[in-house]
Amino acid sequence: LAQSDTVKIGVILPMTGPSASTGKQIDAAIKLWVAQNGNKAGGKKVEVIVKDDAGVADTTRRLAQELVVNDKVVALAGFGLTPLALATAPIATQSKTPMVVMAAATSAITEASPFITRTSFTLPQATLGLADWAAKNKIKKVVSLVTDYGPGNDAEKYFAERFTLNGGVVMEKLRTPLRGADFAPVLQKVRDAQPDALFVFLPSGQGAAFMKQFAERGLDKAGIRLIATGDVTDDDQLNDMGDVALGVVTSQHYSAAHDSPANKKFVAAFEAANKFRPNFMAVAGYDGMRLLYIGLNGSKGQGGEALMNAMKGQIFESPRGPVLIDAQTREIVQDIYTRKVERVNGQLYNVEFDVQKAVKDPAKNRK
Numbered sequence: 001l002a003q004s005d006t007v008k009i010g011v012i013l014p015m016t017g018p019s020a021s022t023g024k025q026i027d028a029a030i031k032l033w034v035a036q037n038g039n040k041a042g043g044k045k046v047e048v049i050v051k052d053d054a055g056v057a058d059t060t061r062r063l064a065q066e067l068v069v070n071d072k073v074v075a076l077a078g079f080g081l082t083p084l085a086l087a088t089a090p091i092a093t094q095s096k097t098p099m100v101v102m103a104a105a106t107s108a109i110t111e112a113s114p115f116i117t118r119t120s121f122t123l124p125q126a127t128l129g130l131a132d133w134a135a136k137n138k139i140k141k142v143v144s145l146v147t148d149y150g151p152g153n154d155a156e157k158y159f160a161e162r163f164t165l166n167g168g169v170v171m172e173k174l175r176t177p178l179r180g181a182d183f184a185p186v187l188q189k190v191r192d193a194q195p196d197a198l199f200v201f202l203p204s205g206q207g208a209a210f211m212k213q214f215a216e217r218g219l220d221k222a223g224i225r226l227i228a229t230g231d232v233t234d235d236d237q238l239n240d241m242g243d244v245a246l247g248v249v250t251s252q253h254y255s256a257a258h259d260s261p262a263n264k265k266f267v268a269a270f271e272a273a274n275k276f277r278p279n280f281m282a283v284a285g286y287d288g289m290r291l292l293y294i295g296l297n298g299s300k301g302q303g304g305e306a307l308m309n310a311m312k313g314q315i316f317e318s319p320r321g322p323v324l325i326d327a328q329t330r331e332i333v334q335d336i337y338t339r340k341v342e343r344v345n346g347q348l349y350n351v352e353f354d355v356q357k358a359v360k361d362p363a364k365n366r367k
Ligand code: DHB
Pocket: 022, 080, 081, 082, 083, 103, 104, 105, 106, 150, 151, 202, 203, 204, 205, 231
């Protein structure tokens, strides 16, 4: 095939560093997509180039520039953390290169460039259902604890607004730094405050360390319920968390235990190809590739605005459930589940027990 018969997709992921589990999950999901669907789309051969930014925004920006200028990629994808996606947004705009965000989940990201779309989720989208559940389940006083950057700030704000609207009280809003989080000082504050529940957001990869310290400090025994976004009971780590995780209620868009034929097929194929369970990062990587293939088929292999337009408004059945790419906001619309950690056949899973259908990002709805 001649050079013009090939389109390249530049994927930038944290394959090393503190967010390496995000890179590992998404990389595995992209490989599974290509293994199952081949390397042709829009009449062209698709070549996926994966680069490691180690979670450092300056590196993401440099790699994106190189992929656009030297490799002439038709699209950029990946983006394991919010600052990495935001650092790349101006490059997408200037070069008119579509950018598929597969992990980062601060609401504002899709507003940073008209060339950004997203297959992960937003924290406001994932959080409101949990605030409703808490208020209906004898939780009156809450302390919140979030990582102090974009998605944590979104989670803190949307949880507090909704929970307060429902008559609840947020006693204290605690934050931990993104790098090198030591939870001991904040957990002591939670213990002293004696809330009915602690609401937590932490990015993927920090949940196991948090759970360990939550148990070591005796918070589970002190009668403080733990509620969280699904990032904390991440399927990548959940099964190793032990009994302390049992009963934790979370809300999110994906559980490896989601009961649908499409998910059973996805999980079986993923687990056959890898030594680990897919988490919400994997499903977004898989669907991101699907969206790019649909887009390239629609644009006949062209990039730029043609590819962007072909991705807008797409509806498909994901392993997570039905999803839509909102044509106005380029944001994913999806079902959000309330789940509880249970032991199923000897393994810990997030077992879904309630669902809100077709949830749009609430941060955009109100503008
Ligand atoms: C982000 C990263 C995560 O690992 C996650 O679970 C949610 C959000 C982010 O940086 O946007």
